[in-house]
Amino acid sequence: MNAIHEIVRDYTTGEADLEATNAALAEAGASFRFRPGQNVITSEDRKQTVVGCCPEQANGFGLLEAGTGSMEKVHVSHGRLEHPVNEVRPDGSTNMTAYVLICGRTYEVFGDTLGEVRPRAEDADIQSPQREVDLRRRVDLAGRQAEQTCRGGRFLVTYNAEGYAVKASRV
Numbered sequence: 001m002n003a004i005h006e007i008v009r010d011y012t013t014g015e016a017d018l019e020a021t022n023a024a025l026a027e028a029g030a031s032f033r034f035r036p037g038q039n040v041i042t043s044e045d046r047k048q049t050v051v052g053c054c055p056e057q058a059n060g061f062g063l064l065e066a067g068t069g070s071m072e073k074v075h076v077s078h079g080r081l082e083h084p085v086n087e088v089r090p091d092g093s094t095n096m097t098a099y100v101l102i103c104g105r106t107y108e109v110f111g112d113t114l115g116e117v118r119p120r121a122e123d124a125d126i127q128s129p130q131r132e133v134d135l136r137r138r139v140d141l142a143g144r145q146a147e148q149t150c151r152g153g154r155f156l157v158t159y160n161a162e163g164y165a166v167k168a169s170r171v
Contacts, residue, residue: 003028005106008071012062013104014046032070039063039073051103055079055114056139062102064109076102076114079139084112092138092146092157110140139163147171 007028011021018040022033034040041049041061049060056079063071066085074081087095088111098109099117107114116136130150135157138146142163148155158167 004030008063008101009104009106012041012101014041014043034071039071041073046103049103051105054137055107055116058100058102058105058107058114060102062100064098064100066098066109067096071101074100076100079107079114081109081112081114085109086111088140090146091148092134092141110138113140115140133157133165133168135165135168137163138165 004025007016007021007024007030010016010024011018011034016024018034018036025033041063045061049062051058058076058079060076062074062076064074064081064085065071081100085098086109089095092110094110100107100109100114106117108117109115115138118134119130130148132150132152133148133155134150138159140163141157141159143159143161145156145158148157148168152170154171155168156171157165158169160166
């Protein structure tokens with residue numbers, strides 16, 4: 001975990017205030033700072049914020065990181081944002097990567113739904129295929145099918161109404 005991520009995590013959990021966070025970000029060489037009023041997570045916001053073992057248990061306020069150089073304060077309700085921030089393709093991938101940091105946890109965003117962070121290749125320009133079919137729960141794909149490509153080939157994965165993978169067939 002890199003230093004900047006740890007600094008932001010400490011801010012979202014309330015271990016550091018806005019001024020201390022900005023000072024730590026400057027020292028770590030981050031290209032962004034939090035602006036009062038835009039990224040402030042107040043103590044009242046933190047009291048309303050909880051996470052559980054699953055992304056859909058996240059409620060309250062967090063920070064959206066969408067690669068724009070700033071982190072926007074967002075409201076999460078039952079693992080969902082108020083508005084989609086990216087497009088989920090039929091294969092389950094997204095047109096842009098976005099994350100929400102909330103109460104010390106990091107979730108990847110799929111449309112308006114929080115999910116577990118998918119593993120990434122170290123070099124973003126060279127995407128290595130995943131080793132096997134990803135059968136983790138995907139609430140954003142509940143009741144749908146998605147195509148996945150892995151080292152074993154292409155698969156069509158069927159998800160039930162709760163987002164659990166119930167079938168994977170080679171295409």
